Amino acid sequence: HSCRCFLDGTLNMTYLAFSFSHYVNGVSMHHEEIAHTMFPNYPINSITNGVHAVNWTTPALREVYDRHIPEWRWDNLYLRYAVSIALDEIRRAHQHAKKVLIAEVKKLTGESLDPEALTIGFARRFATYKRATLLFRNPERLAKILNDPQRPVQIVFAGKAHPADQEGKRFIQEIFHAARRREFRKRVVFLEDYDINVARYLVQGADVWLNTPRRPLEACGTSGMKVPPNGGLHLSILDGWWDEAYDGTNGWANGRGEEYTDPSAQDDVESHALYDLLEQQVVPLYYNRGDDGLPRGWLARMKASLEGL
Numbered sequence: 001h002s003c004r005c006f007l008d009g010t011l012n013m014t015y016l017a018f019s020f021s022h023y024v025n026g027v028s029m030h031h032e033e034i035a036h037t038m039f040p041n042y043p044i045n046s047i048t049n050g051v052h053a054v055n056w057t058t059p060a061l062r063e064v065y066d067r068h069i070p071e072w073r074w075d076n077l078y079l080r081y082a083v084s085i086a087l088d089e090i091r092r093a094h095q096h097a098k099k100v101l102i103a104e105v106k107k108l109t110g111e112s113l114d115p116e117a118l119t120i121g122f123a124r125r126f127a128t129y130k131r132a133t134l135l136f137r138n139p140e141r142l143a144k145i146l147n148d149p150q151r152p153v154q155i156v157f158a159g160k161a162h163p164a165d166q167e168g169k170r171f172i173q174e175i176f177h178a179a180r181r182r183e184f185r186k187r188v189v190f191l192e193d194y195d196i197n198v199a200r201y202l203v204q205g206a207d208v209w210l211n212t213p214r215r216p217l218e219a220c221g222t223s224g225m226k227v228p229p230n231g232g233l234h235l236s237i238l239d240g241w242w243d244e245a246y247d248g249t250n251g252w253a254n255g256r257g258e259e260y261t262d263p264s265a266q267d268d269v270e271s272h273a274l275y276d277l278l279e280q281q282v283v284p285l286y287y288n289r290g291d292d293g294l295p296r297g298w299l300a301r302m303k304a305s306l307e308g309l
């Protein structure tokens with residue numbers, strides 16, 4: 001018991017790991033803060049997770065980056081110089097990736113999505129704290145957003161639950177059945193047999209990546225990091241890496257980092273805020289085009305997203 005590895009007489013694996021570790025870190029700055037509250041007597045730092053951009057970037061954009069900033073292949077930080085590339089060139093490559101995603105959706109589900117519609121992606125492990133069903137808390141309001149004839153929106157879901165996570169499986173069933181409802185047909189799609197290849201299609205082709213964790217339970221949440229190099233934008237609760245990366249111009253934040261003691265109240269507030277964001281900011285910005293047909297406000301936010309890589 002003298003090794004401080006026991007809690008109430010039971011071997012604690014976290015304390016055991018602390019005892020045999022020279023250095024301990026969280027996987028984001030916010031994760032470090034939470035870890036300090038859980039283990040106040042241990043020195044804990046933070047090293048925010050990252051992704052291997054070359055592996056997750058669509059071939060069309062790899063070719064663009066190779067021509068303009070070949071150094072990006074061995075250092076992700078060079079991607080911030082992508083702002084020197086004509087943003088419409090990046091947008092055209094992203095549109096190609098979006099068509100590839102839509103073709104894959106057609107192959108896997110038989111559903112024909114609209115290549116011109118704003119496309120939201122949500123794909124990850126269906127742990128309950130990630131709240132995949134938050135978007136469906138008010139189905140009538142969601143249907144109104146998705147089916148606007150002038151500004152349509154479509155959502156592609158994918159993911160798997162842990163075999164023992166019955167609630168996570170129920171979330172998948174709820175989304176799968178919602179996608180078959182009349183008001184969501186051709187607007188909501190669930191891709192089965194989620195794997196790394198499906199994930200690539202989604203992060204490469206989505207215009208917006210949606211992340212809805214229950215703060216403060218998301219340690220990092222790297223799926224959204226794979227989207228900016230592909231010309232997409234991130235919309236998330238301020239938790240994990242997005243808590244430190246969001247600067248007000250490079251995507252969207254749901255809330256201001258509030259934490260709640262009542263999960264149902266939290267879901268009510270944050271689902272309402274999500275609908276507001278989509279209705280008032282995300283959808284209008286995507287469809288607001290100049291005389292040249294370019295969504296300049298959207299491109300400006302894309303530029304800020306690339307600058308922050």
